[in-house]
Amino acid sequence: MKMSAMAVLVLGVVFAGAASADDTTGVDGAKGNKGNPGQRGAHWEKRFDKIDTNHDGQISKDEFAAFREKVKEHRKEKNAK
Numbered sequence: 396m397k398m399s400a401m402a403v404l405v406l407g408v409v410f411a412g413a414a415s416a417d418d419t420t421g422v423d424g425a426k427g428n429k430g431n432p433g434q435r436g437a438h439w440e441k442r443f444d445k446i447d448t449n450h451d452g453q454i455s456k457d458e459f460a461a462f463r464e465k466v467k468e469h470r471k472e473k474n475a476k
Contacts, residue, residue, distance in 0.1 A: 399453060 443467045446454050454462075 448458050
């Protein structure tokens with residue numbers, strides 16, 4: 396899959412917080428691969444595919460906003476425990 400420069404930038408911004416979180420399970424249920432650099436690309440590609448809900452290879456503003464809402468809800472639930 397070929398990603399646009401904007402998609403790469405958005406992914407970097409979106410997942411920067413995920414890399415520093417104590418819990419490496421993401422809002423989409425994907426596990427982090429901190430110990431295995433060779434699998435990081437596949438890990439983020441799967442996440443990209445989950446954010447890109449219409450699978451056009453780009454993340455629209457609406458798709459990004461929906462993902463951010465999922466992240467907020469996930470964090471709210473996690474912090475409530």
